[in-house]
Amino acid sequence: DGGITQSPKYLFRKEGQNVTLSCEQNLNHDAMYWYRQDPGQGLRLIYYSQIVNDFQKGDIAEGYSVSREKKESFPLTVTSAQKNPTAFYLCASSKGGLGEAFFGQGTRLTVV
Amino acid sequence: GQSLEQPSEVTAVEGAIVQINCTYQTSGFYGLSWYQQHDGGAPTFLSYNALDGLEETGRFSSFLSRSDSYGYLLLQELQMKDSASYFCAPRGDDKIIFGKGTRLHILP
Numbered sequence: 001d002g003g004i005t006q007s008p009k010y011l012f013r014k015e016g017q018n019v020t021l022s023c024e025q026n027l028n029h030d031a032m033y034w035y036r037q038d039p040g041q042g043l044r045l046i047y048y049s050q051i052v053n054d055f056q057k058g059d060i061a062e063g064y065s066v067s068r069e070k071k072e073s074f075p076l077t078v079t080s081a082q083k084n085p086t087a088f089y090l091c092a093s094s095k096g097g098l099g100e101a102f103f104g105q106g107t108r109l110t111v112v
Numbered sequence: 113g114q115s116l117e118q119p120s121e122v123t124a125v126e127g128a129i130v131q132i133n134c135t136y137q138t139s140g141f142y143g144l145s146w147y148q149q150h151d152g153g154a155p156t157f158l159s160y161n162a163l164d165g166l167e168e169t170g171r172f173s174s175f176l177s178r179s180d181s182y183g184y185l186l187l188q189e190l191q192m193k194d195s196a197s198y199f200c201a202p203r204g205d206d207k208i209i210f211g212k213g214t215r216l217h218i219l220p
Contacts, residue, residue: 031206031207033207033208035210041212042199042210042211042212042213043155043199043210043213044210045207045209045210048206048207050206056206056207058207090154090155092208094208098160098203099142099143099144099145099160099162099201099203099208100145100157100160101145101147101155101157101201101208102157103154103155103156104154105153105154106153106154
């Protein structure tokens with residue numbers, strides 16, 4: 001079955017450590033996105049990518065980094081520079097030019 | 113610039129009809145999507161309007177007016193399982209942006 005997979009579902013890290021969240025899709029979608037959601041809040045765009053080896057900063061890119069070496073994969077690294085990393089992280093993909101985005105199950109990151 | 117406005121909360125009674133409005137401003141515009149998100153879950157796609165007018169999908173309908181930068185989601189025959197957050201998401205030049213969403217409360 002086609003879909004988008006995020007792992008792990010829950011992640012705990014100590015303050016000051018970098019952590020990488022995985023996102024893989026087998027939908028053959030060109031576009032991929034990372035969003036952050038805080039409790040009771042909307043989705044804020046961190047990074048997005050329209051094609052392999054190219055990505056753009058979203059509204060809250062500071063303290064995060066991404067790579068897009070393969071069409072299927074768009075990992076997000078939360079660095080120690082991110083001041084408030086505890087949040088729910090959602091990865092999504094879409095076919096170029098269309099409005100329907102498919103989301104992974106999300107990764108709930110807790111930094112202690 | 114870009115902006116999105118939708119009500120933060122709406123309350124309705126089971127079996128009734130509710131409308132959730134959305135006004136937007138984006139650099140470039142291709143269409144407006146709506147998503148539903150239950151507590152603890154990921155957003156799921158409901159509908160997409162690329163052209164002006166009404167799109168109907170079962171109990172849900174979505175409307176778009178490009179000239180007014182306005183759209184709405186209409187939910188009919190409300191059920192308790194419709195209690196969730198609803199997001200409008202305009203498709204801009206190269207990205208999809210989301211607002212803060214509308215929390216829909218349904219009373220029995």
